[in-house]
Amino acid sequence: MSKPRTVTGIQVILWTLGAIAALGDLYSVVNVVDAANPATIFALVFAVYTTIQSILAPIHIARGKRWAWIWSLVSSIIGLLISLTLIFIALIDAESSLGTLAIGAVLAALYGPLFGLLCSGSARRWILVHRVRFGTAYAEPVPASTLGVPPGTVVEVERPRPATKPRAVAFTQVAMLIVALFPLSLVPLIIQEIRKEREWSHYEELTVAEHLVDQYLPLMYLMAVLLAAFLILAVVSVNGLRRGRSWVRVLIRIWIVPPAAFGTLFMFAMIFDPEDGGGWVVLMGILLGMVGVPGVAVFILTFTKGFRSWTPGSRILLAVPGGPASSKPPQPF
Numbered sequence: 001m002s003k004p005r006t007v008t009g010i011q012v013i014l015w016t017l018g019a020i021a022a023l024g025d026l027y028s029v030v031n032v033v034d035a036a037n038p039a040t041i042f043a044l045v046f047a048v049y050t051t052i053q054s055i056l057a058p059i060h061i062a063r064g065k066r067w068a069w070i071w072s073l074v075s076s077i078i079g080l081l082i083s084l085t086l087i088f089i090a091l092i093d094a095e096s097s098l099g100t101l102a103i104g105a106v107l108a109a110l111y112g113p114l115f116g117l118l119c120s121g122s123a124r125r126w127i128l129v130h131r132v133r134f135g136t137a138y139a140e141p142v143p144a145s146t147l148g149v150p151p152g153t154v155v156e157v158e159r160p161r162p163a164t165k166p167r168a169v170a171f172t173q174v175a176m177l178i179v180a181l182f183p184l185s186l187v188p189l190i191i192q193e194i195r196k197e198r199e200w201s202h203y204e205e206l207t208v209a210e211h212l213v214d215q216y217l218p219l220m221y222l223m224a225v226l227l228a229a230f231l232i233l234a235v236v237s238v239n240g241l242r243r244g245r246s247w248v249r250v251l252i253r254i255w256i257v258p259p260a261a262f263g264t265l266f267m268f269a270m271i272f273d274p275e276d277g278g279g280w281v282v283l284m285g286i287l288l289g290m291v292g293v294p295g296v297a298v299f300i301l302t303f304t305k306g307f308r309s310w311t312p313g314s315r316i317l318l319a320v321p322g323g324p325a326s327s328k329p330p331q332p333f
Helices: 005-034 038-062 066-092 098-118 121-134 167-179 182-197 208-242 247-255 257-272 279-301 305-310
Strands: 140-143 154-158 314-320
Touching: 005 038, 005 066, 005 098, 005 121, 038 066, 066 098, 066 121, 066 208, 121 154, 121 314, 167 208, 167 257, 167 279, 167 305, 182 208, 182 257, 182 279, 208 247, 247 257, 247 279, 257 279
Parallel strands: 140 314
Antiparallel strands: 154 314
C-alpha cells in the first residue's frame, strides 16, 4: 500500500508545528527567566512537548505505528482546546495583546486540519494495514476471489446489525442533542443575578442588554463556546450511531459524563436548597435535571446489549490466494 496523501499532510502539519514550537521554546525560556509564573512555565512545557511530539510522531506515523497516531490524535485535541482558550481570553480580556489572538488562531488553523486528517479513512486504513503487517491485529484470511481484491489486501467490513434500530439507540440520539444544550440552563441564574443587580442605582441607568455586556460578556462567551463544543460532539455521536460505528460508544461515554454529572448534582442542590433565589433558581434546577437525567440514562444505555449489537465494530479480512480460507492466523507481510 502506497502512502496516502493524508499521511503526508499529517507529517507536513506536524513538522510545521515543530518549527513553530522550536521558536516558542526560545521565547518561552526568555519569559520564564524574566518572570517565572504558572502561565510562562506552562507555555514552556507545552512548547517543548510540541517540539518533541512533532519530531517523533511524523516519522513513526509514516511507518504505520499506531501509538504515534494515537499520540498525535490526543495532542491535536489538546492543541485545539488550548487554541480555543487563547482565542477566548483574547476576546474577553481587553488588556490581552493581539499576539494572544494570533497564536490561538494559528494553532487552531493547524490543529483543526490535523485532527481531521488523523480521523480520515485513508489515514486509519494506513495504520490498520501496518498493524496487520506487524502482527498486532488479527486479520481473518478470506479468498481474494470472494472479496474481489488482489491477494495481500487488507479489507475492513462492517459486522451485521439488527434489521431494526433498538429503542435504546433511538432514545440516545435524541437525548444527546438535549444534553448538549446544558449551557443554556445557566440563563435563569443570570437573569436572577441581573434582577438583583438592577435594584442598585448604578445599574438602573443601563438597559438589560447593556447590563449583560457590562457584567456578563465573558460568561456569555464561555456559554457559547461550550454550547458549540457539545453540539458538535452530539452531532458527531448521532451520525456515528446512525452508521453503527463501534468507536461512538467510547466517544459518548467520555463527553456525556460532565454535563450528566453537573446537571444531576446541581439539580438536587438547587431544587432542594434554592437559598434566596426563589423560583428562578428552582427553574434552573429543573432545566439542569432535564439535561442531567437524560445524560445519566445515555451513559448507562451505552453498556446495554441492544446498544452494543447496533455498534458491533468491524471485521478485518486479509485477502489470500484463491481456495478455501485457512483457519490459521495469517503471517505478517
